[in-house]
Amino acid sequence: QSVLTQPPSASGTPGQNVTISCSGSSSNIGGHTVNWYQQFPGTAPKLLIYSNNRRPSGVPDRFSGSKSGTSASLAISGLQSEDEADYYCAAWDDSLNGWVFGGGTKLTVL
């Protein structure tokens, strides 16, 4: 059972917009920034969004992040087949004094 809650799956067709949610509490998302990671099968996670809504160099602007209260969202606009991957949210947690992750969302491009 992950501290941060994500839907296990999401899907969309090419060109559609998709949003993945991440729900937490005041001890994590409510008080700290959120990061998102993208992971393809058999590879290490890659930083996709940091500090709620900032993109590392090289990440397409189709990917955007937002945070409100104790929840965060990852939005993908103009879905592409290469976006099919697992997505994880993460934040610092005061109660655990450590990092917590969401359970991950498997995005399928239909």
Place this chain on the structure above:
Amino acid sequence: QVQLQESGPGLVKPSQTLSLSCTVSGGSISSGTYYWSWIRQPAGKGLEWIGRIYTSGSTNYNPSLKSRVTISEDTSKNQFSLKLSSVTAADTAVYYCARAINYYDSGGYVGWFDPWGQGTLVTVSS
């Protein structure tokens, strides 16, 4: 460009100690700017933060693993290491090392893991 590479036995017997190292290239673990973390992922499951070490040698561990985990650094080799004692089959996972930036600002605790090592599979089995 900083790169991380995990190394260590791929098979560990139950009740024994899992030992992994992470070699950092393209940057120094003594820089004082970064935290160096271990994260694991059981097959088909999500990510779990194990713990981290800072340049000063200070550490933080996941409370669920704290009694069994030790993270240390060897600055002469530009490496940091993970030891997990009394392993069981539940510790079978891909283990990743990662660099993290962490600081406080008006938005709270800010930080992220980047880059990550490629990961190494550790199986606990007799």
